[in-house]
Every structure is written in structure tokens, then in C-alpha cells.
Amino acid sequence: MASQSHAANPHSRYYVPHPSAWPFALTVGLALIVYGVAGWLEQRQVPTTLLVSAGALLAVYIIFSWFRGVALESEHGAYNAQVDRTFRWGMSWFIFSEVMFFGAFFGALFYTRVLSVPWLGGAGAKLLTNLVLWPHFEAVWPSNGPAHIGGDFEPMEAWGLPAINTVLLISSSFTVTWAHHALKDNRRGRCIAFMLLTIALGATFLGLQAHEYIHAYTVQNMTLHSGVYGSTFFMLTGFHGLHVTLGTLMLIIITIRLALGHFKPDHHFGFEGVAWYWHFVDVVWILLFTFVYVL
């Protein structure tokens, strides 16, 4: 029906969607989750499990419906070239906001390594800080601070699993690009194969990361409580891991859509947006590997 009229007139009006209850329902879901978690953190009489599971179910259902709706709108040809540009700009700015989010945590890492830990050790004009407040503290990195929070720990080694993980993630950036080229050449089977390979690399990365975390907690006594080293390590790699998880889910959904026959060689922003996101988590990992593990 509508899709035909669009096929006949590709330079149609900008697509303005009908009124939608999705955003409101998504907000209800998010509010339920945060209210439940807030009650749990303060041990208040709040039915946390109920609130969080209801909120999460609602949110996941809405996110699924929303993206499904967008995918169907796209497949029905509702989006003209201008809408396509909107998605490109929108995704670029979204990734920029993610860069700034990681920037806050990288900033914390650089600040503690370059300024606060040396200051506690008496560097610069802070000699008295060291002499009066924290005598005997020697500023070295990794550090869990002069109060030795979390006790003795064994820091992360760069050239074991993390190095393997680096190779995995960089390879996955290549495989997703090959998948993209295959899609542009209209070789769908090859494209899906490279996507599956990318997903496998991402999942292996996550598995190794989980193994590293378990080893850190059980063998190295290296935890979130291990002073500022543990804090920056687990928050940076943890948020990165969360993004890899999201990215892997997105790759899986795109692969299913490829199998369903979605996307055309010249019209597949859904694919490209996910690929951009994947490259973004890859770049963040390279920075993490450099500044958290190696240096």
C-alpha cells in the first residue's frame, strides 16, 4: 500500500511518525528501575525485585518494539535520503556523547595517576600533605592509596589475556568491515558469515574479560575496593564491557535482519550504525589497553 507510493516517489516528504506511546512507556520502565534500585541501595521498604523486573521487562519490550518499528518503517520505504542523513548525524552525535562519557573516567584515571597519587606522596608543593597526613606513603602506580584500601593486591598484567583480547577486538573491526563490503557487493551469505565471525570474536572477548574479572577477584585480591587503581580499572573496563555486550547484541540483531532479507546494497544504515558503534568500542579498548594495562 503505502510502500508502493513511496517507491514511485523517492523524494517524498520528510517522514514524521504518527503519535506513539513508546517513549512514554519506556520512561515508565526506566523510572520503575531506578526507583527500585534506589530503594535497594538505601535498604528502604521498597519492592525492589518487583519494580526492577517489571521496569526492565517493560523497557526491553519497548526498546524491541521501537527498533522493530523503525526497521519495518525502513523496509517499507518510509525513509527518504534526508531521513537517512538524520540517522547518520544522530548516530555520530550519540557516539560523540559516549566518547565524552568515557572521557570523564579517563580524566579520573589521568588525574589520579598524574596528580593526586604523586601529591599524596609529596610531589610538587604538596610535601606537607605527605609529611603530616600520610607519612611513609610512597607514590607508585598501581596504588590503592596511603590507607592501603582493599589490602595487598596483584595488579593486572598487560601481556596475557588483555593482549589476546586486543587482537580479538581489532580483528573484529576488520571482520565487520569485510561484512560491510560483502553487503555492498550484494553477497549476503558472505556478509552473514563475517557477521557471525564478528559476533564470535566479541563473545570470546567478553568471555575472556569475565575470566579475567573472576581471576582478579578470587586470586589477585584485585577488586573494585582496591583503592583508586581498582576503582578506575573496574569502572573503565566495566563500562567498556557493558558497551561490548550491547554492541554484540546489536550485531546479533543485525545478523538476524540480514538473514530475514533486510537491507539493500545501497541502503543499510542500520548495519552501518552498528558497525560504527563497534569501531567505537574497539577504539575505546585500544585506549584502555594502552593507559590501563600497558602504561
Added chain:
Amino acid sequence: MAHTHADHAGHGHVHDEHAHGPERGIMRWIKTTNHKDLGTLYLWFSGIMFVIGGLMSLGIRLELFHPGLQYMDPETFNQLTTMHALVMIFGGVMPAFVGLANWQVPLMIGCSDLALPRVNNWGFWILPFAFTLLLSTFFLPGGAPAAGWTLYPPLVLQTGNSFPLLIFAIHLMGISSITGAINIIVTILNMRAPGMTLLKMPLFVWSWLITAYLLIAVMPVLAGAVTMLLTDKYFGTSFFNAGGGGDPVMFEHIFWFFGHPEVYIMILPAFGIISTIVPTFARKPLFGYASMVYAMASIAFLSFIVWAHHMFTVGIPLAGELFFMFSTMLISVPTGVKVFNWVATMWKGSMSFETPMLFAIAFIFLFTIGGFSGLMLALAPVDFQYHNTYFVVAHFHYVLVPGAVFAIMAAIYYWIPKWTGVMYNETLGKIHFWWSAIFINVIFFPQHFLGLAGMPRRIPDYAVQFTDFNEISSIGAFLFFIGQFIFIYNILRCALFRKGLKPAAARVWEGAHGLEWTVPSPAPYHTFEDPPQEVDTETPWVAGHPAVAH
């Protein structure tokens, strides 16, 4: 759901008169994807928040009317100052500007809606939920957050039950701001009418392009900062704990890396509004259009490298004090360019003084006073005396109330005939203006003297020698608040009770230029579904366009 979109996509071509007007009842507002509906919702929400935040400030001024503790304990006072700031910044000023952008950006650049209308709906509806969570903390044991809106650790980590709700409310507001900003920036970059190059855009649109960039750049940083607070309190991290190698001052750095651009997020759209209104009522093109754009861009750039001027007394190294002092003073150059250009626009203009123009002129005067006190605060050695005194309170209220809030009021008077199709009552508008302009100074001018004499901020009690100025300030606050009911009455007449009001023409103001004045008043539910092709590039869309200047 999956089918309805396709129907819509089709029927746009079949008919030109559209059946898809708004839905009826409450669901219209819950489900709307229309930029005008959402602009209206943003403005209503912001108005409610201004009243709530205003009542909190009256609580503060009531307690400060006399020295000693009369009406509340210090903890309640601290809750009021903290929540007043959070409500006014994130609930009042920012949503008001987003509401104005929602209404005006598509009308000014000639496109049918914002680029991502459903995301736009999401960005709005997060706010009522976020503020319900935040305001509900008043009813928790221990009350609302009381450590100041700047959330400095370790003090803020002593917050009780309300702490996680505070953090999550800020996360939600961040999502709202970022999605809203992405939407606006993409709309401006992607959906301008043919021929409207970047340097032909109306300045309000320019101001929002830059503001949206700042929002996307710094709201995630705030999200990161409050996440670190959350993990420090509940999950044993040591970001702001010197014992673990962290530093409480690090929070201040991260916070103000967000916080200073945030200040400009609250003033750049006001610059855009003033740059729109002054040429209209001076009946002259804006003086120095391009320099206005470059000035805003410079201010935005500088906003990223001045943050530590909020922290001169915290013990940063001398080199830091010097760098941040000089970079801060640099901001006065582009700001001076803007003030000069507004004045030069009025020079030899054929001026008339309708309410929006009165507010715009008051903005120029009073914002400049706030700018000068800011220049004083920028001087590191002098700031050691001013820091944490009422001088700071006077400074930022001068730039935020007769600055940002006057600009919002000016914008509402200026565009409400376009939104509602009727003229507001000009006499009441003028009374509202003079009332506000007088009493805003009665509130805040004496606070300069209080601060210079050494009265600290955020303390419910004070030494008796400060009584006189505090009494004047409190009387001014109550009278200013009462005067706002004139404004509320005036705009509610336009919005809801239009009977007997004069209908507005399409071009409401004779000196106004721009695409929004080419559509009827009230603007139809859908405008510019097809871009305005007939407008050629020589047409002066922008009051400051070179074609008009000659």
C-alpha cells in the same frame, strides 16, 4: 503500530489537507510527536518548575529576612538552597529554552518537525518523571539532598535516603538533555530550507546549534561524575577518597568541566533571543551578524578551558590559578562584542518599546552588570575574598534571572501571538516588565554589598550588621514573585482563554523577519511539510542578512 506508520507515509501525498490533526484528550500529550505540542509541554513544565523553585527561594528569603533562626532548621534551609538550584537549572531554565527551540527552530529553518520526533517525545517525558523522583525526596526520612547543587564530596556522600534518587534523577535529566540536543543539532544540520546556508540562519538557530553541541559534550561528563559518587558511596570505590589514592578535588574538576559549559548552555539561547528581538524593534538589521556567530562559537570554545575559576580557593597550583584567570578574562572579549553589537543595532534605529523589547533592553543592561561582577570574580587574588560570599550569589543571579529568565519572558511575549493567534495585553505586559525590572534589582543589587562585606552564602543565619540589606532583598523577592502573576495571567489568557483578545497577524511585528512570520497565526499544527521552495536566497530571512544591510 507497525502498520500505522506506513499508512501515514502514504497519505501525505494523496491529500494536501491533512486529517492527522492532534488526538483528543490526555493521550494527545502523552503520545505526541509534534514539535509544537512538545514545545508547549516543555514550556508548561518549565513554568511549573519556576513556580516550585520560586517558592523554595521565598523560603530561603523568609529565613534570611532576620538574623537568627526563625522558620526552619539549618538542614531544611540547606535542602531548600540545594533543591532551588537543581529545580531552577534543570527544571526551569533548560526546559524553557528547549521548549522555545522545539517551537521555533522548525519554524525558523522551514522544516516540518524536529528530525527525530519520537525521540523528542521521549526527551520531554523523562523530565516529569525525573523531577517527581527528585522532589519526592522531600518526603523521605532525612529529607531532600542538602549538600548544594554542586554535589561536592565528601559532604554529599553524607546524604541519606535521598542520595540514589538524586543521582538517578540527574542521570535521567542527562538522557533528556542529550537526546533533546542531538535532535536539535541534527534538525539544524540536516533540515534547513534550500538556500539557507549556515551563515544565513537566524541567530536563535545559531545559538541553539552551539548550545546543543555543548550539551552533548558535557552532560555525559556530569553523568560520569555522579556515577563515581554513586559507586564511592555504595560500591567501595575510592575516586574521591584520598585514603585510596583519589581526591575530593577531582570531583570539583570533573563537575566544573561540565558546570562551566552548563552556564553557557543557560545563556547562549538567551543571546539568540536578544539578537532576534532587538533588530525587530529597532527596525534595523542586526549589527555584525557574522561576528555574533563567531563570538558565540568563541564563548563555547572558551567555556571548556575556564572551569577551575570556580575552584580558586581549593588549593590548585599557582600555574593553574593563572591559566584559569586569564582564560576566564578572555571570555569578556566575545561577550563584549555581543553587547556592543546589540547596542549598535539600536543606534539610530526606529525604536519602539513593546514588552519583548523592554525585556531585551533590560537584559542588555542587567546581564552586563552580571558580566562585570563575573570579571571581578575571575581575578584569582580578588576571588579569595569574594569566594562563597553573597557577591557570588548576586553575580550568578544577575546573569540567570535578568539574563536567562528575562530572555525567556521576552521570547514568550515575542512569539506567543504566533503560537496562540492572539495578542497578549500590552499594558499588563509593560506593568509586568517594570515591576520585574525594578524588583529584580531590589533583590539582588544589595547582595553585592552583603558579599563584599563578607556575608557567606548557604548559611541560614548571619551577623546583625547584614540585616538591612537582607531585609531589602527579601522584600524584593516577595514582590518580584507576586508580580509574576501578572505574567501568568497574561499568557494564560492567550493560551487558554482567548475570548476578547485581539487576533494576531501572520507577521506579528512590523519589523520582524524570518520564515516563522510567513505562516498564519496561530501556526497550523503542521507547517512546512514541503520546504519553502519559493524563498530565494536573496530574501532577507534573517534580520542580519547582508542583503538587508545594504
